[in-house]
Amino acid sequence: QKEVEQDPGPLSVPEGAIVSLNCTYSNSAFQYFMWYRQYSRKGPELLMYTYSSGNKEDGRFTAQVDKSSKYISLFIRDSQPSDSATYLCAMRLATGGFKTIFGAGTRLFVKA
């Protein structure tokens, strides 16, 4: 079993839809939770980060962490064709450097 599980999709939605992306994990020691977005032929870029449990909102994006269920989510409101990309969840411990465990990534297509 992988430490971080993420449905690879693809996920196809119409423009303006609310998108929900999710990951589950097995290591209860993870403290930092992140979402990266990766466009084709580019490296991943950090989209959202959360420390421990709770919600965080940034514009159209909301990240949620439920440590009791070992479950994290990313919601995208009013999705746009420019949101079409691969979204990777990621997490790491609070100490010991930046070693980060990534999910497989979910390929998202937003149709105009």
Added chain:
Amino acid sequence: KAGVTQTPRYLIKTRGQQVTLSCSPISGHRSVSWYQQTPGQGLQFLFEYFSETQRNKGNFPGRFSGRQFSNSRSEMNVSTLELGDSALYLCASSLEAELHYGYTFGSGTRLTVV
């Protein structure tokens, strides 16, 4: 400010050869991590260097090695290349004082082993 720079962007090598990839982190970033990305395995952690010392290591064979120089630039080396080493190799840098932030990634080096 300049981002993370990886060179070369593309490489084609033959089985059995060795290869060296280079990464220049963002100015001031002393932590450099390397990842291998493949369609089947996703992003797999190779190693992390901080102030010229390897701080973390992933589960890759000893053919994969790296180093970091005093100016924080890093190189990774793969010896005795195998077909399965074909992948996108990503370098990422981080600022130690901003542990709550994640990585800034480079665009990667696409390695093809034939």
